[in-house]
Amino acid sequence: MRNTLLALAAMATLAAAGVAQAQTATYAIDPSHTFATFEIGHFGASVNRGRFDKKEGTVQLDKAAKTGKVELTFDITSINTGTPPFDKHLQSADIFDAAKFPTAKFVGDKFTFDGDKVVSVSGDLTIKGKTQPATFKANQFACYQSQMLKREVCGGDFETTIDRTQFGVDYGTAFGMPKNVRIVAQIEAVKQ
Incomplete structure (x- = not known):
């Protein structure tokens, strides 16, 4: 009898796990609505801004369990500041060294919710081959049924501030450029 009860309990646990996994939905990043922009002060006079035009990734989201995972590359x-010579300098070995490190990546697997809304995603940010923890806070987040795509789309506007020297991006700090860089990521992903 005890073995039968243990077997039933094990089957119930597996069934519950299957139901929980079935609620996890996968979303593909919509590149036309997803950008990562950065801002860094320029000697206290202005702010340099740029973005990355090429990106890809996926989001897994379980709204009921309030869990998820995001991978963005x-x-x-594809860095774009609107000034091609500046773009080339940013890609050079002085700064991002794109020849050796052609991508930056964020993998987040710690989602914080307030009700049904994602309020932050924490994980690991890799730039120039160095990985550091990062938390992106949501300024807004929503899911909606796209009339054009006839599918659910989830997305938000997230931001964080990093110390670029932790990633080996030290250029200009010796002559007064700030270490802190603000990153704003607008993300929309389409349910698959």
Whole structure:
């Protein structure tokens, strides 16, 4: 009798796990609505801004369990500041060294929710071959039924501030450029 009860309990646990996994949905990043931009002060006079035009990734989201995972990869060679010579300098060995490190990546697997809304995603950010923890806080987050795609789309506007020297991006600090860089990531992903 005891073995039968243990077997039933094990089957119930497996069934519950299967139901929980079935609620995890996979979303593909929509590149036309996803960008990572960065801002860094320029000697206290202005702010330099740029973005990465090529990106890819996926989001797994279980709204009921309030869990998820996001993987985003950005092509360093697609950096766009609106000034081609500045883009080339950013891609050079002085700064991002795109020849050796062609991508930057964020993998986040710690989602924090407030009700049904994601309020932050924590994980690991890799730039120039160095990985550091990072938390992106959501300024806004929502899911909606796209009338054009006829599928659910989830997305948000997230931001964090990093110390670029932790990633080996030290250029200019010796002559007064700040270490802190603000990253804003607007992300929308389409349910698959």
